[in-house]
Amino acid sequence: MAQETDTRTRIIATAREMFHGRSYADVGIQEICESARVQKGSFYHFFPSKRDLALAVIDDMAGDWAHGFVAEAFDQNLPPMDRLDYMVDAAYYWQKAAADIEGRMPGCLFGNLALEMSTRDDVMRAKLNYVFDTARDKFRATLDEAVQTGAMAPLDAEATATAMLAYLEGVILLAKTRNDPEVIQTLGPAIKTLRIELTH
Amino acid sequence: MAQETDTRTRIIATAREMFHGRSYADVGIQEICESARVQKGSFYHFFPSKRDLALAVIDDMAGDWAHGFVAEAFDQNLPPMDRLDYMVDAAYYWQKAAADIEGRMPGCLFGNLALEMSTRDDVMRAKLNYVFDTARDKFRATLDEAVQTGAMAPLDAEATATAMLAYLEGVILLAKTRNDPEVIQTLGPAIKTLRIELTH
DNA sequence: CGTTGACTTGACTGACCGGTCTAGTATTAT
DNA sequence: ATAATACTAGACCGGTCAGTCAAGTCAACG
Numbered sequence: 001m002a003q004e005t006d007t008r009t010r011i012i013a014t015a016r017e018m019f020h021g022r023s024y025a026d027v028g029i030q031e032i033c034e035s036a037r038v039q040k041g042s043f044y045h046f047f048p049s050k051r052d053l054a055l056a057v058i059d060d061m062a063g064d065w066a067h068g069f070v071a072e073a074f075d076q077n078l079p080p081m082d083r084l085d086y087m088v089d090a091a092y093y094w095q096k097a098a099a100d101i102e103g104r105m106p107g108c109l110f111g112n113l114a115l116e117m118s119t120r121d122d123v124m125r126a127k128l129n130y131v132f133d134t135a136r137d138k139f140r141a142t143l144d145e146a147v148q149t150g151a152m153a154p155l156d157a158e159a160t161a162t163a164m165l166a167y168l169e170g171v172i173l174l175a176k177t178r179n180d181p182e183v184i185q186t187l188g189p190a191i192k193t194l195r196i197e198l199t200h
Numbered sequence: 201m202a203q204e205t206d207t208r209t210r211i212i213a214t215a216r217e218m219f220h221g222r223s224y225a226d227v228g229i230q231e232i233c234e235s236a237r238v239q240k241g242s243f244y245h246f247f248p249s250k251r252d253l254a255l256a257v258i259d260d261m262a263g264d265w266a267h268g269f270v271a272e273a274f275d276q277n278l279p280p281m282d283r284l285d286y287m288v289d290a291a292y293y294w295q296k297a298a299a300d301i302e303g304r305m306p307g308c309l310f311g312n313l314a315l316e317m318s319t320r321d322d323v324m325r326a327k328l329n330y331v332f333d334t335a336r337d338k339f340r341a342t343l344d345e346a347v348q349t350g351a352m353a354p355l356d357a358e359a360t361a362t363a364m365l366a367y368l369e370g371v372i373l374l375a376k377t378r379n380d381p382e383v384i385q386t387l388g389p390a391i392k393t394l395r396i397e398l399t400h
Numbered sequence: 401c402g403t404t405g406a407c408t409t410g411a412c413t414g415a416c417c418g419g420t421c422t423a424g425t426a427t428t429a430t
Numbered sequence: 431a432t433a434a435t436a437c438t439a440g441a442c443c444g445g446t447c448a449g450t451c452a453a454g455t456c457a458a459c460g
Contacts, residue, residue, distance in 0.1 A: 021319060040439085045438080118304070173370065193393055196387070240450090242407070
């Protein structure tokens with residue numbers, strides 16, 4: 001049955017876009033349904049609650065992310081350190097494209113949801129934390145390789161990878177607050193200067 | 201009249217705590233009024249709308265911040281680079297204290313509001329941006345001094361200061377998502393490794 | 401003493417929220 | 431053909447939201 005998956009997919013895609021551009025609390029189910037041309041009853045056939053929709057949206061975005069530009073940035077045959085630049089560039093172009101279309105920077109859906117929901121819903125917090133952990137692992141693998149090839153002096157790869165992810169999220173937060181994607185391009189490359197040494 | 205200021209102050213203090221611990225959208229005026237032991241009518245005598253209350257809360261927090269631990273961290277006679285550690289420590293102890301009492305990390309009120317409201321309210325976004333600019337200037341002055349005293353090789357102080365602020369916000373975001381203030385202590389000190397060179 | 405005006409009280413409004421429910425319509429398997 | 435199942439339709443529910451309002455209280459001032 002093609003219809004069923006189509007409706008569900010349409011709900012998730014619409015909700016994802018709306019949550020990303022605004023916020024979880026600011027977007028109502030009715031509004032999502034209208035925008036996705038779906039009735040309330042159909043919505044509740046597929047999702048037991050708004051919260052479960054948000055969980056599905058996170059999974060959906062995390063999937064696209066892992067198989068999309070994050071995979072491109074990290075899985076290519078670039079020298080390890082260049083991948084960090086690639087990742088920053090990808091974030092920049094994505095945010096810039098969104099800003100050009102919508103007029104405002106949406107920022108990172110995961111970061112947005114994390115700050116909005118972490119104190120209200122522990123399951124959602126844990127899920128977002130898992131997404132961040134997965135991203136951190138990509139950084140970590142890159143750093144391990146950089147150390148191995150001698151492109152980088154030995155360091156605490158796990159901690160530095162987390163620091164890099166934090167920096168990227170912070171840069172996007174500041175860029176969103178300025179509503180100016182250029183901030184990402186200005187500050188982004190400094191991600192390579194972050195270092196946390198091994199403790200002896 | 202002492203009563204008037206007291207009521208207004210109580211509303212702001214209560215709202216600040218609630219917005220910080222939860223979110224703007226999640227906290228209702230009725231709830232704020234109950235918690236501050238104030239009636240709806242009194243609330244609307246002092247504030248024309250919920251949004252104006254939020255604006256006042258930002259001002260209030262920014263004032264306390266500038267005259268509180270941020271001033272302590274930056275205005276003391278510490279060597280410039282030590283001030284960065286002081287700032288990170290202050291953030292850590294603050295978040296840890298809040299987490300110990302409330303059971304969850306509230307994060308940075310400004311960062312929280314920035315991600316929640318930037319795409320919805322441009323005035324609030326601009327105000328939060330101004331708060332961030334003020335904080336950046338503190339970092340900037342510190343870096344200028346560090347360069348002047350030779351503790352740091354010359355660099356783009358403005359850009360690096362912004363990067364440091366972004367990093368701090370990012371670290372707090374990740375710590376909140378993990379609900380673990382220790383993240384701040386682990387990642388925080390690496391703020392000193394961030395560098396953006398002068399462009400020639 | 402009387403008036404003014406800042407402040408308080410709490411009932412009230414209309415809109416909208418997430419979620420429910422019953423009555424349907426297609427599609428598939430038997 | 432029939433029955434079961436998957437999905438759709440949309441009216442409806444109680445509750446809560448931000449915000450309004452008329453009727454006060456009370457301190458200060460003339």
